[in-house]
Amino acid sequence: MSLLIEASTPLCQLQDGGRFGVRHLGVTQGGALDWVALHWANWLLDNALQAPVVEIPLGGFSVLAQRDCCLALAGADLDARIDGQPLKPWRSLHLRAGQRLSFTQPLAGARTYLAALGGFQAEAVLGSCATVVREQLGGLDGQGSALIKGQLLVCAEGLPAEREVPAQSRPVYAAKPALDLVMGAQLGQFSGTSLFEAFNRDWTLDSRADRMGMRLLGPQLVYQGEPMISEGIPLGAVQVPPDGQPIVLLNDRQTIGGYPRLGALTPLALAQLAQCLPGGQVRFRAVLQEFAWQEQQAYLQRWS
Amino acid sequence: MNLRIEAVAIDSLMVRLFDRIDEANMPWILAASQHLSSAFGADLVDLVPSYTTVMVQFRQSPTAARGLIIEALQNLQPDAGAAGRRHEIAVWYDPSVGPELPLLAARSGLSKAEVVRLHSEREYPVFALGFAPGFGFMGLVDERLATPRLSTPRKRVAAGSVGIAERQTAAYPAVSPGGWNLIGRTPVRLFDREREGYSLLQPGDRVCFVAVDHAEFISLGGDDSPLEGQA
The missing domain is CATH 3.30.1360.40 (Gyrase A; domain 2)
Incomplete structure (x- = not known):
């Protein structure tokens, strides 16, 4: 079963749960920025939760069904339409042969995830289909290319009953989310004023944002420690370069780096951040590592 | 420790x-x-x-x-x-593929041949991989070769380019932007998705650079197209 891509942007990419076991080789993680939406999109179709999906930031994406297909949508409301008829996310759907599904503009959130029965088919490269343009890995062609007009997305045959994510389980995209940050080792080496401001001021998302990182604008944070030697960078690390404006490092980050860090956002905070648009505001909330881990385990229960 | x-x-x-x-x-x-x-x-x-x-x-x-x-x-x-594996990596040291070779010679007061000798006589441990898949940070080069990164990084550095930044040295596995001082090029494939383990270099490995001439560079599969010219 296949979908013909009729419109796409360089931001529309095949993504999955990411690439692991290769970070020591300098290979980045990749994968869906909003893993919660990735899980729900696949859950709706009884797929493996990390199966390949299309990540659609902001819109500009349109597909035409060549045959009847069973698809699912989770994440942002990008004003999706089937032949002009509005369609809300958090549900699976049957797209009949000849019908067109299009995404036009963000009405709530920033990124939506389009899943298909059995997962979109692509060859795994280094264990994953995640598209990383910079590393020329993953995607439909295996060479890290974003999806382009004219390509075919292939999925499994079958039309299981349509279903929805239970209303109480759907994430709420808050106007100013509080993002949990696991406190890191250099936290104590920022000035006292900086520490207060980091956790008590609003931070504005800069337009300089991509899958490597999102820059935040706010009070200047002052690091007083020794210069650092490059070391491994975990997902969600909040690094502070000399200009004092923090950068949240995301799925396509470099694997090692030497800027001091406040700590790292939790996976749930990263899923919230992935749905924020440039100009939006966030806050940081300090959490302890073990507590955050327990909370994450409890959250994962909803899919087990 | x-x-x-x-x-x-x-x-x-x-x-x-x-x-x-x-x-x-x-x-x-x-x-x-x-x-x-x-x-x-x-x-x-x-x-x-x-x-x-x-x-x-x-x-x-x-x-x-x-x-x-x-x-x-x-x-x-x-x-x-x-201890990691030891690799010999062939390098064609030449200004046409290593445009900073004359700069390093001028800064140190050495001849180009001496720069090549200093770079290729040491065995370097691979400290870490990062920046790009298979990009190994190695060092430390002789203090006379230590050179700060270019003030404006190149938009395109050819695959195989061998460079120096401060007292570290590395080879670019693929075409990418880069700010290191380039002194030569290797024909060796540093990252190959078909290879067991993918990356030639692993953290803790040791590397010796071996100077080769143009003919040998080409016979080893080297691509001598200009910096911006690779596909």
């Missing part, structure tokens, strides 16, 4: 072994990586060794992981058997 274990993310801990860059760190970093890898087994997600640290990403609780790390690194010794 002064072992510290620091929280860095919900599922990751930084094992800090040293406070400064030193070639003598590498046997310790490598031994620690191997101990941690076997201690965590299937619960290990990723392990990122670097100059002075090993970052561990795991599946179990941080408290359990911390206990496992302490146990795994008790009585840690730099294991001679744990």
